[in-house]
Amino acid sequence: EKGGYEYFMLKEIVEQPQAVADTLLGRVGVDGTLTLDEMRLAPSELRDIEKIVIIACGTSYHAGLIAKYAIEHWCRIPCEVEVASEFRYRDPILNRQTMVIAISQSGESMDTLMAVRYAREQRARVLAICNVNGSTIPRESDGVLYTHAGPEVGVAATKTFLTQLVACYLVGLYLAQARNLKFGDEINAVIEQLANMPQQVEKVLGTVGPVRELAKSLADSGTVLFLGRHVGYPVALEGALKLKELAYMHAEAFAAGELKHGPIALIEDGLPVVVVVPSREGRGVLHDKIVSNIQEIRARGARTIVIAEEGDDTVRPFADELIEIPAVPTLLQPVVSTIPMQVFACELALAKGNDVDQPRNLAKSVTVE
Numbered sequence: 001e002k003g004g005y006e007y008f009m010l011k012e013i014v015e016q017p018q019a020v021a022d023t024l025l026g027r028v029g030v031d032g033t034l035t036l037d038e039m040r041l042a043p044s045e046l047r048d049i050e051k052i053v054i055i056a057c058g059t060s061y062h063a064g065l066i067a068k069y070a071i072e073h074w075c076r077i078p079c080e081v082e083v084a085s086e087f088r089y090r091d092p093i094l095n096r097q098t099m100v101i102a103i104s105q106s107g108e109s110m111d112t113l114m115a116v117r118y119a120r121e122q123r124a125r126v127l128a129i130c131n132v133n134g135s136t137i138p139r140e141s142d143g144v145l146y147t148h149a150g151p152e153v154g155v156a157a158t159k160t161f162l163t164q165l166v167a168c169y170l171v172g173l174y175l176a177q178a179r180n181l182k183f184g185d186e187i188n189a190v191i192e193q194l195a196n197m198p199q200q201v202e203k204v205l206g207t208v209g210p211v212r213e214l215a216k217s218l219a220d221s222g223t224v225l226f227l228g229r230h231v232g233y234p235v236a237l238e239g240a241l242k243l244k245e246l247a248y249m250h251a252e253a254f255a256a257g258e259l260k261h262g263p264i265a266l267i268e269d270g271l272p273v274v275v276v277v278p279s280r281e282g283r284g285v286l287h288d289k290i291v292s293n294i295q296e297i298r299a300r301g302a303r304t305i306v307i308a309e310e311g312d313d314t315v316r317p318f319a320d321e322l323i324e325i326p327a328v329p330t331l332l333q334p335v336v337s338t339i340p341m342q343v344f345a346c347e348l349a350l351a352k353g354n355d356v357d358q359p360r361n362l363a364k365s366v367t368v369e
């Protein structure tokens with residue numbers, strides 16, 4: 001059942017182009033029309049939404065953080081993201097015009113389920129994004145959008161994360177179409193690019209070979225830091241989480257702009273720092289800022305491991321290791337930039353002799369609060 005791979009995780013990483021394609025299947029028409037019938041929200045309800053609140057845990061929470069950037073930009077609806085275990089204890093402001101999106105691969109995370117119940121008591125509309133058919137969270141929600149990643153056996157979320165991103169983009173683009181024709185051209189262009197993501201994911205998988213060697217060379221590091229800006233920041237958080245859970249290593253992620261507010265003091269000779277460089281398209285300022293961040297940490301001795309768009313020559317002089325990913329629109333970049341992070345953590349963990357399918361102390365679905 002592992003399809004010739006030693007671990008499910010390795011197989012699940014390779015299955016990502018298919019998982020992404022299956023999640024898009026039947027939802028994106030040739031003319032760019034989106035069909036998300038299972039959402040079960042009437043057009044009038046979609047137009048009435050005044051606020052979106054995303055709740056999730058762990059990796060699913062990182063998908064939510066990325067969704068916020070996309071939804072606010074495309075739909076102009078204020079969007080909050082919160083860790084499910086914190087959500088209901090802070091007296092959040094919810095009403096009929098609030099759409100709560102609960103993201104859960106398993107559909108069984110107790111923290112997320114309790115947050116869903118709370119949101120419904122407060123009369124919010126709850127949409128679940130979930131990978132397991134008929135699981136508890138979608139059953140208790142008003143609507144559902146299933147990710148079609150297929151079963152994920154490895155404890156660490158990989159293919160389900162990519163498909164959660166796709167599902168979040170679909171919801172954002174669908175809302176934008178339903179509410180706001182002003183951005184029509186941009187929205188249509190993004191839909192076209194989204195439809196092309198399976199090929200881009202395939203392309204990344206073809207080029208991550210060097211990441212394996214790199215990961216092995218870092219098995220003795222005490223700490224790895226991750227930096228990103230904009231949607232690259234949640235990708236950095238995801239990279240750090242993967243390294244903690246699989247390689248049992250200390251890893252921390254920062255918004256690159258926060259460096260100078262404290263974390264830069266951590267930089268010392270030889271410290272590995274993974275940096276996600278934003279796409280050049282449309283966000284030149286962000287791109288230039290991160291290039292200076294890379295220069296700053298390198299001047300202080302960091303070993304820079306840079307994930308950047310292919311052909312991005314501006315970062316090359318400051319990258320001790322350069323990992324190239326295809327050029328895609330900024331908001332979609334996490335779909336490709338996450339993959340080197342997964343491979344990096346997986347290989348590093350394997351180099352340490354860890355079982356990547358069953359990391360210590362962890363369970364695939366966390367059914368206690």
Ligand code: F6R
Nearest residue numbers: 058059060104105106109156157
């Ligand atoms: C990380 C991981 C966990 C889950 C979290 C939420 O690789 O697998 O952080 O993402 O426990 O699980 P779901 O999405 O099932 O609610």
